[in-house]
Amino acid sequence: MESVGVANFLFMILGFVITAQAQDCAPPDGGPNRVLVDADIGLTVFPEQSKATFSCVAGYTASGGSKFVICAGGTWSVLTLTCERKSCGSPGELHNGDIKYVDGDVLFGHTITFTCNKGYNLVGSSKNGMHCEAKGWNGRLPTCEVVTCLPPPDLTNGRFSDVKESYNFGELVTYKCDGALILNGSVTLTCSENETFMPDPPTCIKVQCENIENARRIGGAPPPYGYKHHVTFKCNPGHGNEETHHLDCGLDSQWLPALPKCERVTPTDGPNGSGTTWWQSWWFILLAIITCVAITACGCRYFGCLSFIKNKKGYRGYSGNVAAKDEEGEL
Template sequence: MDFFLDSCGRRTYLLLIHLFVLRAAANLACSKPQVGENTVLTTESILMNDFPEGSVASVECANGFIAESGSGIITCTSAIWTEPSLVCRKKDCGPPKPQENMSFNLTEGTLFGATIKVICDKGYQIMGSSYKQCYAKGWSGRAKCEIVTCTKPTKVTNGRTLWDSQWDPRYGETIQFQCDDGYTLSGTGTIMCSETGGYDPQPPECKNVTTEGPITLDRSTLPPQVSTSTDLTAPSTTHRGRTITTGPPSTQGGRGIFTADIRATTSVTSAASANRDMHGGTVDTSKDNGHVPVIISVVCVSVVILIMVGFLYKFLLRRKGSANGTMPIC
């Protein structure tokens, strides 16, 4: 009887010890591992439900990051996970593949998560996304730079364009205009398709030649007008190399000469005045430019001849008086 009691007591003691050990071991189990900013649990570790003492799990680099060095193995020790030695860095997408007439603004860099802007050359426009972003598999977004086109200009009234292509004009191409007979271009005859999709300058117009305004005469190119002054004390003036003397005559015989000079001058000015009255106060230089110099030349020659005749007449009178022994009366 005593032996039986001793055996049962030992078994109970051993059972209690075993239960205590199991409970202690359960208390030393680890919780689910916590990952860092750039790491995640592997698929096998995610499927584990319990992490008792001595359990092993593993981590790997997160999406968009690549392993640079170290290991991702961790162990549960005294209910604490060891730190992994894995080092992860962001993936570098690198510069996007070059495309024709396209460039990129790489201010934010080319690492995972960065965004860049697509820029087209002058005269080209973006077709597609104007931004690209660096993802784990590379750059996202597709874009293409296409040349700017302009719509064909509308038909010009009383004219036509020399653009015979079936395609719309593209950036930098020019279009020429031509007017019908009897019409003239108002504006530039050649326009260019600009980078904005419009024309620079604007298309011209064709206007009737007869509808244009009156021609303005530049008076600075007109010859000087003939003076109508009859001042006997006026000094002599020079015209095209000839000198016209308008001063008083020195002898009595020159009165008729001077009178003829005044009459000639008056005739010229009267003709100019009549011509001026006919044209509303403006001398028609297209008709008188060729006659005025001829009239002045004739007057000058007439004056010289009359002066010479006067002096010759006085000379003859003096000789006749000397021959008769009398003094001629001046």
């Protein structure tokens, strides 16, 4: 009887041990970037020795390890599945532009942006950038299209070439004035990146510098004087100094350097710097007096002026008796 009792006791202990080892498991935790597959997601209890299967989350792909774990004694085995980000691969080549990899790579969750070269514009729904998603890039690569300009303004009294309906970035037009008019401004305009021609269009103007009065031309272009005409001249005698002047006709119809004046010169200073004219100077007055005296003296000598004076005033060695004798002799 004692042996039966001992055997029952041992069976009871073994039953408790087996019961303690065969415990169910709660749903396992996969950790970062790993989730249970759809078949296991709805289970709340996993029996002893059952398996749970994991997969990588969206945007990640399995790179090694086992995707299964086993419930043993209420505890799950270690999950060795490793997951890494998916790569969206190269987005392609952006002609006439550049791609900037904001995060330095093309992996899931990363972003790329775009810029075009000068003279080109980004066109497309993804021009603001694209993101690498679980299924790849979330858009199509944009394009860089060349900037175009409408024809430039017409030129009054002139024209430009070549004439077209539109112009691409960097293309030039050349302006030219009609007749003898001069182009004031840039000869060429360029289609710029802001879709307009630069710089501002020129104008056609008439350039004619004034004649040089009281002067004689000794070299250079004859009148009328147009733009960039060069003239060498001197003032006429009595109209300024005898220096040689060199002038160029400027775009504003003014001589460069400034036109000197050839004005008539009037003597205003005597030899002593007194500020009197030459006929008011003392030497001229003295000379005039001496000349008058000399003329008077010479005239009297030859025309009897002194004899007349002697008869009126008297003269040494002369007496009235002499006159009486003469009168008597005549009688």
